[in-house]
Amino acid sequence: MNLDGLDGFTIEVPSWAYGNSGTRFKVFTRPGGPRNPYEKISDAAQVNRVTGLANRVSLHIPWDLVDDWSGLREHADRLGVRIGAINSNLFQDDDYRLGSLCHPDAAVRRKAIDHHLQCLDVMRQTGSTDLKIWLPDGLNYAGQDSLRGRQDRLAESLGVIYGAMDGDHRMLLEYKFFEPYFYSMDIPDWGTSLLHCLALGQRATVVLDTGHHAPGTNIEFIVMQLIRQNRLGAFDFNSRYYADDDLIVGSADPFQLFRIMSEIVAAGAHRPESGVNFMLDQCHNIEEKIPGQIRSVLNVESALAKALLVDQEALAAAQRAGDVLGAHQVLMDAYETDVRSALADRREARGLPRDPVEAFQATGYAQSAAAERAGGTQAGWGA
Ligand code: RM4
Numbered sequence: 001m002n003l004d005g006l007d008g009f010t011i012e013v014p015s016w017a018y019g020n021s022g023t024r025f026k027v028f029t030r031p032g033g034p035r036n037p038y039e040k041i042s043d044a045a046q047v048n049r050v051t052g053l054a055n056r057v058s059l060h061i062p063w064d065l066v067d068d069w070s071g072l073r074e075h076a077d078r079l080g081v082r083i084g085a086i087n088s089n090l091f092q093d094d095d096y097r098l099g100s101l102c103h104p105d106a107a108v109r110r111k112a113i114d115h116h117l118q119c120l121d122v123m124r125q126t127g128s129t130d131l132k133i134w135l136p137d138g139l140n141y142a143g144q145d146s147l148r149g150r151q152d153r154l155a156e157s158l159g160v161i162y163g164a165m166d167g168d169h170r171m172l173l174e175y176k177f178f179e180p181y182f183y184s185m186d187i188p189d190w191g192t193s194l195l196h197c198l199a200l201g202q203r204a205t206v207v208l209d210t211g212h213h214a215p216g217t218n219i220e221f222i223v224m225q226l227i228r229q230n231r232l233g234a235f236d237f238n239s240r241y242y243a244d245d246d247l248i249v250g251s252a253d254p255f256q257l258f259r260i261m262s263e264i265v266a267a268g269a270h271r272p273e274s275g276v277n278f279m280l281d282q283c284h285n286i287e288e289k290i291p292g293q294i295r296s297v298l299n300v301e302s303a304l305a306k307a308l309l310v311d312q313e314a315l316a317a318a319q320r321a322g323d324v325l326g327a328h329q330v331l332m333d334a335y336e337t338d339v340r341s342a343l344a345d346r347r348e349a350r351g352l353p354r355d356p357v358e359a360f361q362a363t364g365y366a367q368s369a370a371a372e373r374a375g376g377t378q379a380g381w382g383a
């Protein structure tokens with residue numbers, strides 16, 4: 001089984017997956033939860049240690065602000081990981097009730113822009129090159145504000161942020177079709193995100209969060225189209241049944257994940273030089289967090305491995321011949337291949353444990369963290 005295409009493939013993990021999280025009704029705490037960004041990075045590094053696949057950690061600002069960035073950077077270095085995308089936060093301030101970058105009041109827009117300038121500074125301090133923006137702006141009622149006026153304000157605000165970026169910085173612009181507002185979001189879909197990116201310039205790219213679409217949306221089509229335009233900057237992987245469920249990627253619909261990875265492989269976008277940042281954006285509310293992240297990383301690896309097995313020549317031949325069932329069969333043959341032992345062999349050959357979850361449990365890390373971190377204030381979703 002040729003899985004060479006996995007060489008160099010990595011997945012970025014989010015700092016917020018390790019802190020306490022919960023539902024809209026209850027944030028659950030568990031012993032050993034990280035109390036600060038250093039401990040979040042320590043937890044994240046465990047995922048890389050047993051999978052060899054996750055050497056970057058995304059930060060969320062201001063949740064992960066520290067006084068000494070070089071200290072945090074060295075801490076990450078020592079643990080074999082580095083700081084990845086810097087995520088801004090436009091959804092936890094009273095001033096943003098009616099929006100942030102789209103707000104009707106120029107002073108609020110300025111505040112939101114300034115927050116991004118702060119994020120750019122964090123990038124300079126941490127060596128990060130990706131500024132990730134999820135815009136929570138939107139309307140709950142028709143007539144509440146001008147739909148068009150808000151797009152104009154957004155374009156202007158993004159232009160200021162883009163203009164402040166360094167030459168090696170990228171803007172990653174996320175879309176989401178509903179929530180926290182329900183009549184209209186200001187970046188509800190990939191088309192809107194892409195239009196803003198095209199207007200901004202080459203270094204503005206779209207983030208596709210797999211949980212941010214209406215049920216039934218053909219996500220792999222969007223993946224194909226964005227790659228075709230050279231504007232797929234990043235993935236936020238997770239799974240959904242109903243809304244933005246943020247469950248473990250590949251748990252709800254592994255076949256969808258395979259179809260997405262097949263479009264990635266068909267375009268060669270799994271290779272590091274493609275510039276697509278494969279990230280997780282998940283919360284582990286009821287399951288253990290570090291094992292949940294390990295499982296997630298392995299699910300993406302497994303879907304990619306299967307996608308690499310697609311016989312591209314046979315597929316193209318069947319498509320040329322109009323052989324509908326034959327072409328479909330080529331995909332299904334790859335999807336139905338059991339890649340588990342081949343992946344375990346590959347891990348072993350690279351000095352990694354065959355079963356990463358089991359290996360993590362055997363380290364006793366969770367128990368030591370629970371003992372060492374007792375008594376402090378745990379970082380929650382938003383702290
Ligand atoms: C949003 C979006 C962003 C994430 C926040 C916490 O729904 O997916 O990527 O940063 O949640």
Ligand code: MN
Pocket residue numbers: 134174209236281
């Ligand atoms: Mn996301």
